[in-house]
Amino acid sequence: MIADVLADxxxxxxxxxxxxxxDFATVRTGRANPQLFQKVLVDYYGTPTPLDQLASLNAPxxxxxxxxPYDKSALKAIEQAIRDIPNLGVNPTNDGNIVRITMPELTQDRRKEYVKLVRTKGEDARxxxxxxxxxxxxxxDALKSDFGEDELARAEKELDALTRSHVDDIDDALKRKEAELLEV
Structure with a gap:
């Protein structure tokens, strides 16, 4: 029972x-990264469809x-969905076969804004x-009647250690992303 709770x-x-x-991967860092567009939904025949299901993305x-795009008829919808992404500042161009996106250089102020955004996302995750x-x-606590206090105290310590290690993982990912954002 306790093991099930800890495993869950x-x-x-x-x-x-x-x-x-x-979430950290969706924040742009100045270089083109297909993960920036993983949560973009394209209106494909009236259905919101993830971009990666409609097209291949690569950064040459x-x-x-x-x-x-796998289906050339979706080209306009893909272009519009990319143009509608807030805070990205890109203007995609469509040549009839592909959509080309050129990422503008990030200013120092913009980088600081992105660091704040990433810190907020990190705090939300924590x-x-x-x-x-x-x-x-x-x-x-609901299992108190079935188990002794020692077992529950031990399980609580394990739960605290588990929480600490996961919060540390989030902090490490956050530090890596901040360093990536501030790298010029």
């Missing part, structure tokens, strides 16, 4: 860390990204992990 906590916290890393140069810890602690 570890699984949920792992997912929270992965979501944080995915540091600041250029090429989007090659809060989420702590929320998982709180929920699992409540689940452990």
């Amino acid at each position: 906590a570890a699984s949920r916290m792992d997912k929270a860390v992965e979501m944080a890393k995915d 140069e540091a600041r250029t990204l090429i989007v090659t 809060v989420h992990v702590r929320g998982i810890r709180r929920k699992m602690k409540d689940d452990l």
Whole structure:
């Protein structure tokens, strides 16, 4: 029973860390990265469809990204979806076969804004992990009648260690992203 609660906590916290890393990847760093566009939804025949299901994305140069649609009829919709991305500052060009995106240089002020944004996302992820810890602690407290206090105290320590390690993982990913953002 206790092992199940701890395994569930570890699984949920792992997912929270992965979501944080995915969120960090969507913040642009000055070079073209296909992950920037992983959450872009394109209106494809009236259905919001992820861009990576409609086209292949590759970065032939540091600041250029090429989007090659599988269906040429989706070209305009893809171009519009990319143009509508807030805070990206790109203007995609369409040559009839591909969409070419040239990433503009980041200013120092813009880099600082992105660092603030990433820190906010990191704090949200840490809060989420702590929320998982709180929920699992409540689940452990509900088991008081079935297990001894020593076992529950040990499980609580394991839960705290698990929480600490996942928060540290988020902090490490955050530091890497900040360094990447501030790199000129």
